[in-house]
Amino acid sequence: xxxxxxxxxSGFVILTLAYRKEGDLWAGxxxxxxxxxxxxxxxEVHDELIELVELHLSALExxxxxxxxxxxxxxxxxxxxxxxxxxxxxxxxxxxxxxVHRVPVGxxx
Numbered sequence: 377x378x379x380x381x382x383x384x385x386s387g388f389v390i391l392t393l394a395y396r397k398e399g400d401l402w403a404g405x406x407x408x409x410x411x412x413x414x415x416x417x418x419x420e421v422h423d424e425l426i427e428l429v430e431l432h433l434s435a436l437e438x439x440x441x442x443x444x445x446x447x448x449x450x451x452x453x454x455x456x457x458x459x460x461x462x463x464x465x466x467x468x469x470x471x472x473x474x475x476v477h478r479v480p481v482g483x484x485x
Contacts, residue, residue, distance in 0.1 A: 388480045392477075404422060406432075409432050414427075418473075
């Protein structure tokens with residue numbers, strides 16, 4: 377008997393992106409994934425960080441580690457309605473700018 381067909385479920389995760397000015401450069405980092413980049417303009421760093429986060433999530437899926445990684449890092453996979461609020465802990469007196477960002481992902485089940 378053939379194994380049941382696998383199906384793809386679309387959803388998203390909500391990640392925290394942090395940006396900091398370091399000399400002449402901006403540095404950007406996803407707090408949950410550890411993915412990071414830098415560049416001369418904040419907009420450039422933002423766009424590149426989003427792309428790198430998507431690649432990171434795809435790589436985790438390709439090697440079958442995304443569910444484990446999400447579980448170990450307390451990340452929630454949403455399949456329907458976007459929450460109206462999320463709670464993030466940020467350091468007091470931080471010189472970082474924070475953005476809570478919705479990133480689409482798919483899961484094969």
